[in-house]
Every structure is written in structure tokens, then in C-alpha cells.
Amino acid sequence: MQKQLLNRVIGYVVPQLILTAVAAVLLLLVSLPAAYSALIGGIIAMVTTTWFALKVFAGRKTNQPAVELRTFYLAEINKLVITGAMFIAVFVIIKPVNGAALLAVYFVVYITPVFVDALKQPKRRRGN
Secondary structure: OHHHHHHHHHHHHHHHHHHHHHHHHHHHOOOHHHHHHHHHHHHHHHHHHHHHHHHHHHOOOOOOHHHHHHHHHHHHHHHHHHHHHHHHHHHHHOOOOOHHHHHHHHHHHHOHHHHHHHHHHHHHHHOO
């Protein structure tokens, strides 16, 4: 069970890691602050997505939809709080920050799981 959970989480995090690294390397051509800001934005998205996935997927599966929904909502609320805290820390501690690179890469990396699911969807329909 734990191995299945880990594989599921890795299936979301690895594409985010690759996208973060590519964006940071490309933005290194623009400037160093843009590159490390992109890296930080991607890391924030990866950390919060990983935390959310572990909370949701590791939860005990029940036949009670209310319990499942509560787990999902609590994980999402906590993810938003963690995300906010990380952004505040970045803007307070790290100088200079390229806000555009930070937020753009965060957003792109944050929505990556949607595309991962869309790519996996045909496999699910075929029963693989």
C-alpha cells in the first residue's frame, strides 16, 4: 500500500521537478534573480502539492463520503496556508526576487498535475 502511495505521489512530483528545472535553466539566460526566483516558485508548488497528495492519498479509505470530503478540504486549506507562508517568507527573506518569474513558474508547476491526470486518463479507460 505504501509503495502504491509513493508511486502515485511521485507521478505528480517528478513532472513538476522537471518543469521547474527547465524553467530555471531557461531563465538563467535572462538573469540570476529570475532563475532562482523561478526555482523557488517551482519548489513552493512541488512542496505543497506533495504535502496535499500525501494527505489525501494516505488517508484511510472509507465508504463514508463525508469523511473523504473532509480530508480533502482540510488538506486543501492547509496547503493554501503553507503556500501563503512560503510566499511571505520568500518576499521577506530573499532579496532581490523576480516576482514575475516566481509567480509564473509557481502557477505553471502548480497546474502540472491537471495535465498529468489528463495524460493518464486514456490508460484508465483502457483498464491499464
